[in-house]
Amino acid sequence: MLAFSLLTGTGTSLLVNPANGSVAHWFNERRGLASGVAFMGSSFGGVLFPLILQSLLPQIGWAWSIRVLGLILFVFCGIGVALCRSRVPPRNGTATTWRDTLPSTQIFFDGTGAMTVTTIGVVLTDLAYFIPVTYVPSYYIARQNLPSNSTLTGEAAFAYQLLAILNASSSFGRLVAGWVADRLGRYNTMIVSLFFCTVSVLCFWLPDILIADLPNTGLLIVFVLLFGFVSGSNVSLLPVCLGQLCETQEYGRYYATCYTVVSFGVLVSTPIAGGLLDAVEVSGKLKYWGVAVFTGLCYVGALLSFIWVRWRLKGEDWRAKF
Amino acid sequence: MTLSSEQDTIQSNLQPPNNEGVHDEKHRPPILRSLSHTITSTDVTYPEGGREAWSVVFGAFCGICASIGIYNSCGIFEAYMSAELLSHESKSSVGWIFGIYAFVTWFFGVQIGPTFDAIGPTALMVAGTVCTLGGIFALSACTGQSVSRTRLHPKQHLSFPVIIGELALSFMHC
Numbered sequence: 001m002l003a004f005s006l007l008t009g010t011g012t013s014l015l016v017n018p019a020n021g022s023v024a025h026w027f028n029e030r031r032g033l034a035s036g037v038a039f040m041g042s043s044f045g046g047v048l049f050p051l052i053l054q055s056l057l058p059q060i061g062w063a064w065s066i067r068v069l070g071l072i073l074f075v076f077c078g079i080g081v082a083l084c085r086s087r088v089p090p091r092n093g094t095a096t097t098w099r100d101t102l103p104s105t106q107i108f109f110d111g112t113g114a115m116t117v118t119t120i121g122v123v124l125t126d127l128a129y130f131i132p133v134t135y136v137p138s139y140y141i142a143r144q145n146l147p148s149n150s151t152l153t154g155e156a157a158f159a160y161q162l163l164a165i166l167n168a169s170s171s172f173g174r175l176v177a178g179w180v181a182d183r184l185g186r187y188n189t190m191i192v193s194l195f196f197c198t199v200s201v202l203c204f205w206l207p208d209i210l211i212a213d214l215p216n217t218g219l220l221i222v223f224v225l226l227f228g229f230v231s232g233s234n235v236s237l238l239p240v241c242l243g244q245l246c247e248t249q250e251y252g253r254y255y256a257t258c259y260t261v262v263s264f265g266v267l268v269s270t271p272i273a274g275g276l277l278d279a280v281e282v283s284g285k286l287k288y289w290g291v292a293v294f295t296g297l298c299y300v301g302a303l304l305s306f307i308w309v310r311w312r313l314k315g316e317d318w319r320a321k322f
Numbered sequence: 323m324t325l326s327s328e329q330d331t332i333q334s335n336l337q338p339p340n341n342e343g344v345h346d347e348k349h350r351p352p353i354l355r356s357l358s359h360t361i362t363s364t365d366v367t368y369p370e371g372g373r374e375a376w377s378v379v380f381g382a383f384c385g386i387c388a389s390i391g392i393y394n395s396c397g398i399f400e401a402y403m404s405a406e407l408l409s410h411e412s413k414s415s416v417g418w419i420f421g422i423y424a425f426v427t428w429f430f431g432v433q434i435g436p437t438f439d440a441i442g443p444t445a446l447m448v449a450g451t452v453c454t455l456g457g458i459f460a461l462s463a464c465t466g467q468s469v470s471r472t473r474l475h476p477k478q479h480l481s482f483p484v485i486i487g488e489l490a491l492s493f494m495h496c
Binding site (some may be wrong): 001002003004005006007008009010011012013014015016017018019020021022023025026028030034037038039040041042043044045046047048049050053057062063064065067068069070073074076077078079080081082083084085086087088090151159167199247249251252253254255256257258260263264276 | 328330337366369370371374375376377380381383384385386388389391392393394395397402405406407417418419420422423424425426428429430431432433434435436438439440441442443444446447448449451452453454455456458459460461462463464467476488
């Protein structure tokens with residue numbers, strides 16, 4: 001089990017960073033679109049693998065289901081290895097040494113603070129983003145007053161289908177956001193989508209929590225659809241925004257450094273959300289209002305960070321492409 | 323005199339030493355020579371499309387599918403493990419498996435990113451394939467018995483690991 005955590009975790013890291021970095025070597029103007037397409041792979045896997053496992057597990061058991069999954073992964077990895085190539089030569093050309101592979105904190109002190117504030121924005125965005133995607137199923141169960149063992153009896157199937165809806169909507173949103181971002185600027189698109197993320201959380205999820213005795217799940221479904229769509233950019237556009245702050249040869253370093261900060265942020269965010277759930281002393285779906293407000297505030301913080309970076313680097317001309 | 327013509331004179335004044343500098347390339351100290359070999363953004367053009375570029379995007383699609391796809395599927399691993407394989411274990415023990423996985427995934431990027439800048443994707447992705455498959459086949463060999471050794475913090479406060487597990491369980495990053 002520990003082998004799975006450490007080996008597969010390392011493997012995931014070893015696959016996603018180069019894959020994402022390679023795209024940046026081939027696209028600049030249209031990088032948003034290209035990254036959007038590449039990151040649709042994550043939703044694709046997230047829908048495909050559970051479906052495969054769900055159908056295989058009852059028939060051939062755990063060990064062989066996982067081995068079949070391994071073979072499928074091998075095919076995907078093989079295609080990835082064969083097709084992913086970098087183009088732009090390393091900064092120091094053939095003189096690249098092992099020293100160039102060391103991580104650096106220098107990039108946070110580039111004089112403008114753009115990288116630092118962008119990283120803060122990314123951490124806040126990811127903090128906010130993970131809360132709905134983690135708690136939507138359990139929120140649905142609490143909302144419908146389902147018993148706690150309903151996850152096993154299938155009564156709560158719709159709770160997990162909600163996640164699938166969110167994922168599918170998000171995949172579509174990723175594509176659109178990438179396309180728009182290449183035309184109007186990545187930070188601009190990020191600011192707009194963060195604004196709508198805030199709106200969707202505070203104007204759709206929060207009312208659904210606060211208004212008792214809603215006749216149906218319409219409001220929640222609208223929230224999941226809208227949130228999925230506008231938060232698609234949270235995943236695919238953030239790396240592209242980072243790429244805008246540096247040259248392509250350093251993209252890997254910028255991306256990885258930022259997401260290392262995110263990994264700690266995600267680690268501390270889980271007790272925060274859990275603590276908020278414990279702290280609200282009401283039962284049923286009302287319990288979630290603290291979490292929803294926290295999500296909304298994180299999005300507001302992220303929104304302000306991105307606006308600040310845009311203002312710092314591009315000035316007050318709101319029509320400038322950035 | 324207008325501003326622009328002033329700039330012109332300044333530039334023409336600067337021009338000769340600049341050209342000399344280029345001719346003197348060989349006589350420069352080695353540090354300066356290596357600096358002039360540094361590749362800057364102005365030297366780089368991007369194809370922005372075409373068969374080769376989109377094939378890289380497809381490769382990245384597959385690579386991301388095999389990595390973050392697993393990440394997004396942790397929910398089903400978690401559900402099956404806690405219901406069938408590790409039913410005698412607390413939810414916190416199971417939660418840690420995915421907590422460590424999620425953390426390792428993002429944290430190791432700190433070294434992998436700069437390495438990618440220096441040596442490109444192929445070697446890293448081969449290593450990633452080996453690690454991913456090693457981990458998956460280790461998982462397939464997993465039965466309930468091997469767990470007691472890897473159980474981490476049996477008396478840990480429940481909510482933290484459970485929520486970490488839910489984090490990995492969720493479709494968190496994508």
